[in-house]
Amino acid sequence: MNEHQLFVRRVRTHMTKQWKTWRLILDWTVVLYGVIPFAIFLGYQYRLLWQGEIEWVSQVPMFVWALGIGIVLLRNPFFVWVERADVTLVAKRSLVRRLKHDSLLYHAITLGLKILYVMLAFMPVLWLDGWPVASIFAFGISLLFLTGIHTWIRYQLTVRRSHWMLRVTVTCVTFVCMYALLNDSPLWSAVLGSGLVAFAMYVGEGWLSRHPYLSQELERSEALRTAFDRALLSTSGAIEKPSRRKRPLYRPRPNRFGTARRTTAILLYIRTPRHRNLWLRLIPLAVTGMLLVPSWFKLLIPLYVGYVMWQERQAFKQEMERHPFFRAIQERTHS
Numbered sequence: 001m002n003e004h005q006l007f008v009r010r011v012r013t014h015m016t017k018q019w020k021t022w023r024l025i026l027d028w029t030v031v032l033y034g035v036i037p038f039a040i041f042l043g044y045q046y047r048l049l050w051q052g053e054i055e056w057v058s059q060v061p062m063f064v065w066a067l068g069i070g071i072v073l074l075r076n077p078f079f080v081w082v083e084r085a086d087v088t089l090v091a092k093r094s095l096v097r098r099l100k101h102d103s104l105l106y107h108a109i110t111l112g113l114k115i116l117y118v119m120l121a122f123m124p125v126l127w128l129d130g131w132p133v134a135s136i137f138a139f140g141i142s143l144l145f146l147t148g149i150h151t152w153i154r155y156q157l158t159v160r161r162s163h164w165m166l167r168v169t170v171t172c173v174t175f176v177c178m179y180a181l182l183n184d185s186p187l188w189s190a191v192l193g194s195g196l197v198a199f200a201m202y203v204g205e206g207w208l209s210r211h212p213y214l215s216q217e218l219e220r221s222e223a224l225r226t227a228f229d230r231a232l233l234s235t236s237g238a239i240e241k242p243s244r245r246k247r248p249l250y251r252p253r254p255n256r257f258g259t260a261r262r263t264t265a266i267l268l269y270i271r272t273p274r275h276r277n278l279w280l281r282l283i284p285l286a287v288t289g290m291l292l293v294p295s296w297f298k299l300l301i302p303l304y305v306g307y308v309m310w311q312e313r314q315a316f317k318q319e320m321e322r323h324p325f326f327r328a329i330q331e332r333t334h335s
Contacts, residue, residue: 003094034282037285052128177196
C-alpha cells in the first residue's frame with residue numbers, strides 16, 4: 001500500500017464513521033417527518049426567491065450577507081491526515097510529506113464544493129440586485145480564494161499556538177475583505193487580499209518540506225476527527241453525560257399521569273433519544289412554518305403535527321403492548 005492508497009483508506013474510514021454516527025442519531029421518522037418537509041419548504045422558498053416575491057431579501061444590507069457567508073464558510077476545520085504511527089513507527093519523511101499534500105488537496109476540494117453550494121443559494125440575491133453573470137462568477141472565484149487563504153492562515157496560527165488576538169484579527173480582516181467584495185469595492189478588496197496572501201506565504205513557509213510543528217498537528221487532527229462524533233452523540237443523548245449531582249434526581253409518583261403503566265410509558269418515550277430528537281426538530285419547524293407560510297396554508301401545519309402525534313402514539317402503544325415489562329405491569333394492575 002503506497003501513500004496515496006493509505007490516505008484514501010483513512011478518508012474513507014473517517015467518512016464511514018461519520019455516516020454511522022448520523023445513522024445512529026437520525027432514524028427514518030426524523031427524516032420522514034422533519035428533513036423531507038423542511039427540504040420541500042426550502043425548495044418552495046428558493047423558487048419564490050428567484051421570482052422576486054420575497055421582498056425583505058432586497059432590504060437586507062450587504063454587511064449582514066457578508067457576516068452570514070463568513071460564518072458558514074470560515075468554519076472550515078483544516079487538519080492533516082497524519083497519525084502518530086507514521087511518526088513513531090514508520091518515521092518516513094516522504095510519507096508525511098505526501099500525506100500533507102493529499103490533505104491540502106482534499107480540503108481544497110471540500111472547500112470548493114462548499115463555496116459552490118453557498119453561491120448557488122446566494123445567486124438569486126445578487127441577480128435581483130442587478131449583478132451580471134460575469135460579476136457573480138468573479139465574486140465566487142474571489143470568495144474561494146479569500147476563504148482558502150483564511151483557512152490556511154488560521155491553521156498555521158493555530159498550529160503555532162499564536163495569540164488568540166492574532167487569530168481574531170485575521171478573521172476580522174477576512175470579514176472586511178468579504179464585505180468589500182459584496183460592496184463592489186474591488187480596489188479595497190484587492191489591497192486587503194494581497195496582504196492576506198503575503199501573510200499566508202510568511203506563516204506557511206516550509207510547511208511541506210520541514211515539519212517543525214508536527215506534534216501540534218497530530219494533536220489537532222486527533223481532536224478534530226473525534227470532535228464531531230463526540231459532540232453529536234453527547235448532544236443527542238446517545239452517550240449519557242456523567243451526573244455530578246449530590247442528591248438523587250426527583251422521581252415522580254407512580255400515579256402522576258393516572259397509572260403506573262402510563263407514567264412509565266411517557267417517561268420511557270421522552271428518554272428515548274430518537275423520539276426526543278423528533279420533537280426537538282419538529283417543533284421549531286412548525287414554529288418557523290407558522291411565521292413564514294402565507295395565508296390559510298398555516299392551517300396545514302397544526303394538522304400535520306397532529307397527524308404525526310397520532311401516528312407516533314399508535315406506533316409507540318403497539319410497541320409497548322408487546323414489551324414484556326408492560327405486560328407484567330398490566331397483569332399486576334388487573335389482578
